[in-house]
Amino acid sequence: MTKTMRLYALLGIGILPFLGFAQGKKENPANWYNLDLRADGIMGISTEKAYELLKGRKSTPVIVGVLDGGVDYLHEDLKDVMWVNKKEKAGSKSDADGNGYPGDVHGWNFLGNANGENVQFDNLEVTRLIRIYEPKYVSILPSTPLSEAERREFVAYQKMINDYTTKLDEANYGTLNYRNLKKEVDAIVAAIGKDPKAITKADLDKFNATSDRQKMIIRIAKKELEKTSFTKFYEELDGSAKYYANQVEYHLNKDYDSRYIVGDNYEDVSEHFYGNADIKGPDAEHGTHVAGIIGAKRGNKIGIDGVANNVQIMGVRMVPDGDERDKDVANGIRYAVDNGARVINMSFGKGYAYNKKVVDDAVRYAEEKDVLLIHAAGNDGKDNDISKNYPMKYYTDSLDAVLGEASNWITVGATSSRVNDELLASFSNFGYRSVDVFAPGVKIHSTIPESLYKDLDGTSMAAPVVSGLAAVLRSYYPTLTAKEIKNIILKSVTKIDHKVKVNVDGASKKVYLDEISVSGGIVNLYNAILEADKYIQIKK
Structure with a gap:
């Protein structure tokens, strides 16, 4: 969820509210994140330019799991790109394909029960x-x-x-x-x-x-x-x-606990089969917005064009209004992996973990199955090398000592369209070791429920830009592994030779992007295609 100082600042109240970052006064085209710096003067990821390179090339459909708060699968710009489990029938209570999730036509909801009741609100993990x-x-x-x-x-x-x-x-x-x-x-x-x-x-x-x-x-x-x-x-x-x-x-209400609605044994992390097939749930704005950025139907002359042009969106609902639970995160990852996802987008995060091991095990499972995980860095304007943001790419033991790093994981910070010292989104988390890349995440226009559209801000929007980019690479280069796709994305970033503003210990400071991220740049699909071509030539 995003926060802003704009409305409070205007009203003189002096506290963080909920909606609408206000970075940048100049209006951008609605599809600015798909544009090219050299051709359009805007720091997008060169999507349209990349498709010129890909003309005439064959692609295969790629399933992207959207682990979020729900996806409106009937949206006019998403209904044609939703993953469809052809063995299942909508509304069916029988498990036709035997995967343990009856009626999972477009995905699964781990925040509900078999009677169709759903969790909407939950506590923060703290x-x-x-x-x-x-x-x-x-x-x-x-x-x-x-x-x-x-x-x-x-x-x-x-x-x-x-x-x-x-x-x-x-x-x-x-x-x-x-x-x-x-x-x-x-x-x-x-x-x-x-x-x-x-x-x-x-x-x-x-x-x-x-x-x-x-x-x-x-x-x-x-x-x-x-x-x-x-x-x-x-x-x-x-x-x-x-x-x-x-x-x-x-x-923050210690007396409120909505988990009884799900009806699982929450302490039993080996329990995988609970929930229902309602992937939309009671509030699907965030997840629907994320899904549109990844793969809203391109070229249909309605709404927006997502980044990926041959994608199938699998909805996995496991983020309530509150903090997601580690058991649901782990099961969401496993469900997406087992049902064919090649890329998984995770636009959520929290400052505390209850059972990090169960999530680590699921990440390892995805790594073994060659699935790429894309995670939002968070919107607190903090250094993730110091302030924890879960889940994370590091495997740790019970004493929080790092045991290793997932090779199939990319953490994404957010940038604006401005090629100046305000390029880094003011809200974006960063980290020299913990944040891998940056991507557009300010005033991103995308789908919301009931076939509507809206601008939203956050690393939650930046992560699906990278997931869409990764889906394109997996679609046109199906022989490349998740680790190779990650390396290509990090190696092909656009690097900016000037400093950006960042908040360190309560004071504004100017740094280069390579001081606050692994790659030191902003993802670029055109450059990634060129880099992928090199990989293919080397592998031949």
Whole structure:
């Protein structure tokens, strides 16, 4: 989920809200991430230029697993590119193909039960961990005798409490401010007497503000109208209010636990067969947006063109409104691998892990099966070499010592279209060792449910750009391994010979991309095709 300082900054509240990063004032074409720097003056990945190179070449369909919060498989721009399990029938409760997942026509949902009920909200992982450790450590003093293992748990618990308290204070503050702010905006809308979608600058000019706060809101709303519309302003306000309310009610509420809906034995990580075939679920905006970036039908003259032109999208729902659970992540990876995915997109992440080993085992399984995993770096503006972002490419033991690194894993940070010091998205995580590449992730226009389209920001959008690129390579170069595809993607990045802004220890600093990533650049499909051609020649 993305966050922004824009609306709060405009309103003078001073806290992070939920929707819409505001990096860059100049408008870009809706398909800017597919454009070419030299030809178009925009730092895209040269998709259209790459397809000129590929004209006349044969390709094979590639299945991409979208592990996310749900995919609208009936979207006008996705329905023709969805993976179809031809052995299964929609709505069937029988398991025709014997894979353990009855009726999985377009994928599987690990956040539901056989009766069709679905989890929508869940806690953050830190909340779930505190719920486990609190009974044991809440009364413990630093001087209390503990075993070495208990001491490690106690220190970790103290860190969790500090993190949790900070998040809860912010959520309570945000809820209070947004609730009051929305009440005032609703009062203004009611006084104008129009649907928010119909409100114009003239309506705001005529409105007689009765307080300084109303005057400020009108002033800000007018500025928003100059950029977009009152509707956009209202939607961001409403979304931010809901975001903080959900934080307090669900994400950070230690008394809330929705796992009973699934009905599995959550502690049994060997349990794989639970859930239902509803891959859309109650809120599929994020996953549908991700799916469109990867492979929205190209050339159909509707909506957008995804990156990949011969792709099948497999929906795997396992991310709630809250933090995903490690058991579901592992099962999502295994399901996608076992059902033919060659690339898996994972636009999710969290700061804590409950059972990292079960995820590591699933990543190893994907590695053995030659499946490429693409993961979003995260949207906290932090150094992932220091601040953990799970899941990750490193295999670790029970003491968190690194045992190895997955050869089939790419972690993706986000960039904007600007070839200047604001190239790095202000929200993007980075890391000299832990983040492999960067890709477009600001104001990305893509599909959302009910055949609609929307701009969203985040490393969640950058990862599917790379997944689409990887799908193209696997489609046109089917003999290349996941490790070779990864090497090609990293080797073919566009490198920028100037510094970008990054936040380090609370202060702005300028660095080169090769100081904050493995590859030191932004992915480029055209360059990747040229590099893949070299690989093929060497292998002959």
